[in-house]
Amino acid sequence: MVDAAARISPLDGRLFQDEGILVEPAVPAVRLALRAPSAARAALSKALGIDLSQRPKASAVHGARAALWLGPDEWLVIDEEGGDLMAACGTVTAFHSAVDVSHRNTALLVSGRRAADVLSAGCPQDLSRGAFPVGAASRTVFGKVEIVLWRTGEEAFRVECWRSFSDYVFMLFEAAARDA
Amino acid sequence: MLLIHCPYCQEDRPELEFRHAGEAHIARPADMAALSDEDFERFFFIRSNPKGVVFERWRHMHGCARFFNAARDTVSDRFLKTYKAGEPKPDLGGEGR
Numbered sequence: 594m595v596d597a598a599a600r601i602s603p604l605d606g607r608l609f610q611d612e613g614i615l616v617e618p619a620v621p622a623v624r625l626a627l628r629a630p631s632a633a634r635a636a637l638s639k640a641l642g643i644d645l646s647q648r649p650k651a652s653a654v655h656g657a658r659a660a661l662w663l664g665p666d667e668w669l670v671i672d673e674e675g676g677d678l679m680a681a682c683g684t685v686t687a688f689h690s691a692v693d694v695s696h697r698n699t700a701l702l703v704s705g706r707r708a709a710d711v712l713s714a715g716c717p718q719d720l721s722r723g724a725f726p727v728g729a730a731s732r733t734v735f736g737k738v739e740i741v742l743w744r745t746g747e748e749a750f751r752v753e754c755w756r757s758f759s760d761y762v763f764m765l766f767e768a769a770a771r772d773a
Numbered sequence: 774m775l776l777i778h779c780p781y782c783q784e785d786r787p788e789l790e791f792r793h794a795g796e797a798h799i800a801r802p803a804d805m806a807a808l809s810d811e812d813f814e815r816f817f818f819i820r821s822n823p824k825g826v827v828f829e830r831w832r833h834m835h836g837c838a839r840f841f842n843a844a845r846d847t848v849s850d851r852f853l854k855t856y857k858a859g860e861p862k863p864d865l866g867g868e869g870r
C-alpha cells in the first residue's frame with residue numbers, strides 16, 4: 594500500500610525578507626473564476642454571501658471570503674477557510690459560469706514600506722494610493738506573467754498568479770527587492 | 774509608456790496590458806458559403822491599412838479582458854478615441870481629418 598499523494602504548495606517554505614519588504618506565500622485557498630451577466634449578480638451575491646461589485650477595480654470582503662472585480666461580468670472569488678464556493682453557486686438557477694481554479698492559482702503576500710516600489714519593478718500600473726487605493730484589485734502583469742493584484746492594506750498586497758509561474762514571480766520579487 | 778483608455782475599466786492603463794486585434798467594423802457575412810472566392814478574399818484578407826486614422830479592435834487582454842474599439846493615428850500612434858464594442862464609429866470631428 595502506498596500513502597495517498599500529498600499536495601504540496603508550490604512556494605512551501607519560501608520567504609524573502611529585507612529592509613522594508615516581506616514576500617511570503619499565502620495560505621491555500623478555494624478560488625472561483627466566476628462569469629455572470631448582471632441579471633445573475635444579485636442572486637450570486639446572496640448565495641456567496643458577498644457583494645459582487647460592478648465597479649471597476651472594486652473588491653468586497655466578508656470574513657475569509659473576497660470577491661475581486663476583474664471585468665464587467667467577471668470576478669475572482671477567494672475563500673481562505675475552504676468554503677464550498679461551487680456548492681454555493683450551484684444553488685443559483687440564473688445563468689452563470691463558475692469554474693473552480695483553486696489549484697490553478699497560488700498567491701504571494703507582499704508587504705512592507707517598500708512593497709509598492711518593489712511591485713512597480715515589474716508592474717506597469719500606477720500603484721500610488723490615489724490610483725490604486727486600499728481595496729483596489731485588478732488583473733495586470735508582473736514581469737512576463739499575468740497576475741491579479743489586490744491592495745489589502747496601505748503597505749500590503751496580495752498577488753495571485755498561476756501555480757506554474759509562481760517560482761518566476763517569487764524570484765522576480767527577490768531581484769526587484771534588492772534593486773528597488 | 775503609452776497609456777490606453779479602456780472604456781470598460783474607465784481609466785488609462787499601460788499598453789503592456791493590451792493586445793491589438795485587427796481592423797474594426799468588419800461585418801461577417803451572414804451566408805459565408807454563398808460567397809465567391811473573390812468576395813471571401815475581400816472579407817477575409819483585405820484590410821484598408823491607411824496612413825492616418827484607423828479604426829481597430831483592441832483587447833484589454835491582461836486587464837478586464839474585454840474587446841473594444843479604438844480610433845488611432847498610425848502616423849503619430851496617438852489614440853484619438855476608444856469606445857465599447859458594438860458602438861458605432863465615433864465622429865472624430867477635426868481630429869479625424
Ligand SMILES: [Zn+2]
Binds near residue numbers: 837
Ligand atoms: Zn479594461
